[in-house]
Amino acid sequence: MAKITLEEWAPLLARESIKRRTSLVLLFCLISLAFLAMGFLWQNKFESTVTLFIDDSNIVRPLLEGAAVSTANRDQVYVASEILFSQEILDTVMARGGWVDDSMSLEEKERIKEKIIEKTSIENQGTTLLRIGFEHSEPRTAYDTTRRFADLFLDKTKEDQATESEKAFDFIDSQVETYRKKLADSEKRLQDFRTQTSDARPGTEKNLDARILELRRQIESTELEYAEARSRADALQRELSRVAITADNVYRESQYLNQINELQSEMNLLLLSYTEDYPDIVKLRQQIDDLRQLASREKRVREEQARRGSTLVIGQDAFVSNTTSLNPIYQKLKAEASSAEADANSLQSRLEHTQVLLEKELNRSNKTTDVERKLSDLSRDNQVNHDIFQDLLKRRESARVSMTLDQERQGVLYRIQEPASYPILPKGIRFMHFALAGIVLGFAIPLALLIAFLQVDPRVRLASTVSEELELPLLAVVPHMASTREKDPWYAKRSTLTALIICVLIIYAFVSWLKYTQGS
Amino acid sequence: MTDNRARIANVRSILENTQRKQRRRARKRETQAMVSLATPQAQGELLNPSTESEVGFMQDPRLFTDKQLERIGVVHPRSKNRALVDSLRQMRTKLFQACPEGNFTVMVTSVVPEGGASFIALNLASTISFDRAKTSLLIDGNMYDPTLHKMLEMIKLKPQYGLLDYLSDPNIGIENIVSPSGIPRMRIVPIGNRMEGDTEHLTSKKMSSFLDEIKQRYDNRFVVIDAPSISSSVDARVVADLCDFIILVVPYGGVSPNVIETVVDEIDEQKLVGVVLNNEPHASF
Numbered sequence: 055m056a057k058i059t060l061e062e063w064a065p066l067l068a069r070e071s072i073k074r075r076t077s078l079v080l081l082f083c084l085i086s087l088a089f090l091a092m093g094f095l096w097q098n099k100f101e102s103t104v105t106l107f108i109d110d111s112n113i114v115r116p117l118l119e120g121a122a123v124s125t126a127n128r129d130q131v132y133v134a135s136e137i138l139f140s141q142e143i144l145d146t147v148m149a150r151g152g153w154v155d156d157s158m159s160l161e162e163k164e165r166i167k168e169k170i171i172e173k174t175s176i177e178n179q180g181t182t183l184l185r186i187g188f189e190h191s192e193p194r195t196a197y198d199t200t201r202r203f204a205d206l207f208l209d210k211t212k213e214d215q216a217t218e219s220e221k222a223f224d225f226i227d228s229q230v231e232t233y234r235k236k237l238a239d240s241e242k243r244l245q246d247f248r249t250q251t252s253d254a255r256p257g258t259e260k261n262l263d264a265r266i267l268e269l270r271r272q273i274e275s276t277e278l279e280y281a282e283a284r285s286r287a288d289a290l291q292r293e294l295s296r297v298a299i300t301a302d303n304v305y306r307e308s309q310y311l312n313q314i315n316e317l318q319s320e321m322n323l324l325l326l327s328y329t330e331d332y333p334d335i336v337k338l339r340q341q342i343d344d345l346r347q348l349a350s351r352e353k354r355v356r357e358e359q360a361r362r363g364s365t366l367v368i369g370q371d372a373f374v375s376n377t378t379s380l381n382p383i384y385q386k387l388k389a390e391a392s393s394a395e396a397d398a399n400s401l402q403s404r405l406e407h408t409q410v411l412l413e414k415e416l417n418r419s420n421k422t423t424d425v426e427r428k429l430s431d432l433s434r435d436n437q438v439n440h441d442i443f444q445d446l447l448k449r450r451e452s453a454r455v456s457m458t459l460d461q462e463r464q465g466v467l468y469r470i471q472e473p474a475s476y477p478i479l480p481k482g483i484r485f486m487h488f489a490l491a492g493i494v495l496g497f498a499i500p501l502a503l504l505i506a507f508l509q510v511d512p513r514v515r516l517a518s519t520v521s522e523e524l525e526l527p528l529l530a531v532v533p534h535m536a537s538t539r540e541k542d543p544w545y546a547k548r549s550t551l552t553a554l555i556i557c558v559l560i561i562y563a564f565v566s567w568l569k570y571t572q573g574s
Numbered sequence: 575m576t577d578n579r580a581r582i583a584n585v586r587s588i589l590e591n592t593q594r595k596q597r598r599r600a601r602k603r604e605t606q607a608m609v610s611l612a613t614p615q616a617q618g619e620l621l622n623p624s625t626e627s628e629v630g631f632m633q634d635p636r637l638f639t640d641k642q643l644e645r646i647g648v649v650h651p652r653s654k655n656r657a658l659v660d661s662l663r664q665m666r667t668k669l670f671q672a673c674p675e676g677n678f679t680v681m682v683t684s685v686v687p688e689g690g691a692s693f694i695a696l697n698l699a700s701t702i703s704f705d706r707a708k709t710s711l712l713i714d715g716n717m718y719d720p721t722l723h724k725m726l727e728m729i730k731l732k733p734q735y736g737l738l739d740y741l742s743d744p745n746i747g748i749e750n751i752v753s754p755s756g757i758p759r760m761r762i763v764p765i766g767n768r769m770e771g772d773t774e775h776l777t778s779k780k781m782s783s784f785l786d787e788i789k790q791r792y793d794n795r796f797v798v799i800d801a802p803s804i805s806s807s808v809d810a811r812v813v814a815d816l817c818d819f820i821i822l823v824v825p826y827g828g829v830s831p832n833v834i835e836t837v838v839d840e841i842d843e844q845k846l847v848g849v850v851l852n853n854e855p856h857a858s859f
Contacts, residue, residue, distance in 0.1 A: 069855040069856070072857065513830050514824055514829060514834065515826060520834075520851060523831055524835060526822075526834070526846070526849045527846075529664075529668050530661040530664045530851075531661060531851040532665070532690075532694065532697075533655070533854045534856060
């Protein structure tokens with residue numbers, strides 16, 4: 055790649071352009087004529103637009119906000135598209151625009167519809183403006199169609215709104231009537247059921263549950279008390295069996311034991327001073343042994359009596375010897391044991407009675423659950439019907455207001471903010487742009503190609519390449535000498551190339567004149 | 575292994591190139607220094623009246639008219655193409671500055687065939703003869719594409735012998751091959767009749783003595799040899815050894831710098847007096 059400085063570019067380009075003038079001029083002609091042809095064949099697009107003002111800010115609506123069905127937040131472009139591209143409006147536009155006739159097939163008509171939809175643009179401008187545009191190669195058609203679209207759209211929206219509100223009111227009204235009947239029916243069924251079933255009272259099941267709970271608590275409490283009383287009676291009985299009925303034997307035995315203790319003390323005292331074989335000590339030991347034999351004999355007698363069951367019941371006739379008397383402990387225990395037995399029997403009787411009551415309440419409760427379920431179903435049905443009915447009543451009133459608003463044109467209204475304009479200039483690029491681009495690019499593209507070529511081609515064209523890059527002494531740069539014998543071919547002659555450029559310019563002028571004559 | 579060899583070869587090549595460039599720079603500096611010193615002397619020689627009287631004896635039987643010269647592509651002092659005349663004069667002056675003492679023999683060769691060496695040689699000889707105190711002798715050494723005989727035919731001159739005849743036939747003298755050119759103070763030696771073994775004649779001693787003789791015969795005669803392209807013929811290299819200077823013609827937009835470097839490597843750089851960028855297109859329509 056050649057290194058070319060900025061100073062060298064201008065003369066180099068001039069030289070190379072002259073050298074390759076034929077190619078450059080031919081390229082210029084080709085490019086400019088190609089653009090001219092494109093521009094001539096380019097279909098101009100004229101667009102006519104109408105701007106609608108979406109008026110939903112009337113005085114009444116804020117008062118009814120939340121009551122009536124609001125359409126303010128709906129996507130206006132979507133709504134407008136739905137309306138504009140409805141079968142009815144498209145058919146009318148096509149018929150009035152003369153796009154269709156009776157001889158056309160359905161497919162052709164559909165194709166035209168698709169084209170119309172494609173050429174129609176709907177867009178929001180801010181929140182309150184809606185812009186409807188239509189493109190066509192004929193400005194008159196674009197203008198007429200846009201105006202027609204706007205008129206039909208306004209008529210249709212007004213008509214649709216009124217119809218829609220009326221239909222909504224009728225529907226809600228019919229629903230109100232339906233639910234009124236349903237509500238009356240459910241109330242009647244509830245009433246009949248309550249009449250037929252005595253338990254069908256509110257709170258019956260709750261009371262039963264409380265009663266059952268109380269009885270169960272009583273049973274548990276009584277069971278505890280009974281167990282306690284039974285345990286006490288048994289304990290007293292066991293104690294009674296161990297206590298002697300009379301106090302004689304016991305007394306004598308205790309006398310013997312006391313004497314033994316006294317003698318033992320005395321003997322211990324003597325043993326401190328004397329030996330075992332001291333006569334007093336021997337004597338005391340013999341006395342103690344005798345007393346122990348007597349005490350053991352008394353004990354055996356008492357145990358024999360107890361084994362034979364010789365008890366003495368207080369208050370009953372019994373034989374009592376002179377040497378015997380009733381044991382007071384035995385008497386007291388006997389009285390307490392009788393009392394405890396009586397308490398236990400009483401508690402057992404109460405427990406049985408409470409269990410019988412619990413059984414009865416449980417049976418009653420089973421029956422009441424079914425009744426309660428039926429009653430609950432009927433009440434729920436009644437409540438649901440009641441709620442829906444109330445809601446529908448509100449909605450009916452809202453619908454009535456909406457219907458009235460729409461009938462009196464108080465709902466969302468579209469007004470023409472800016473009427474359809476007759477397009478004077480085509481939209482987008484047009485012939486003039488192509489023509490200018492042809493001239494400019496006709497110069498620019500060959501020049502760019504030449505620059506690219508010079509940038510890429512490594513062949514020596516500059517004195518600096520020899521002297522600086524190759525570092526060789528440069529004697530001279532000899533310009534081309536055109537000898538008199540040397541002649542340019544006819545196509546490279548200055549006159550030919552100038553004529554060619556003039557021809558292109560004449561063609562430009564002619565085509566431009568033709569285009570604008572046709573256009574006007 | 576192969577990589578190392580390639581790397582060594584590459585480094586060697588870079589070193590050689592660098593050395594070559596250094597030699598060129600040194601020569602360039604020497605030439606510039608020489609030019610600055612020699613310029614007044616060279617200027618004086620151009621106006622030397624004695625030399626002028628010496629060349630006044632040269633008689634031209636027929637001269638080209640300006641129109642004829644333009645037709646055959648030779649500049650003349652009255653040429654309207656001032657840029658061309660000026661560039662050739664500039665080349666001539668630089669050449670004289672490169673060799674301020676006495677005359678010289680210069681070979682004009684092109685980097686590639688059809689590079690314009692004949693045009694430059696012819697016009698260099700013509701430009702030298704612009705000066706009334708100097709004469710030029712143009713030798714047609716391009717045996718593949720000789721041009722001078724065509725020029726002579728235009729002025730109804732048809733020399734019997736030429737360079738090759740002189741070199742091959744001992745009976746033919748220098749006076750038999752030097753012809754008037756139709757341009758004042760300029761003589762030409764056409765290629766002559768071609769025969770086998772021409773290249774061998776160029777290397778002969780006779781060729782060397784021929785060049786010495788024609789150079790020394792007149793102090794103010796400058797010998798210009800039109801040689802074939804150095805890249806396509808060995809003749810140019812053979813003749814280059816016999817000349818004092820070499821002018822390398824590079825056609826505008828014809829070769830890349832690599833080609834020029836290759837050609838420069840093949841010739842003695844001490845003799846390379848300079849490069850001429852030939853046939854630059856005009857910048858105006």
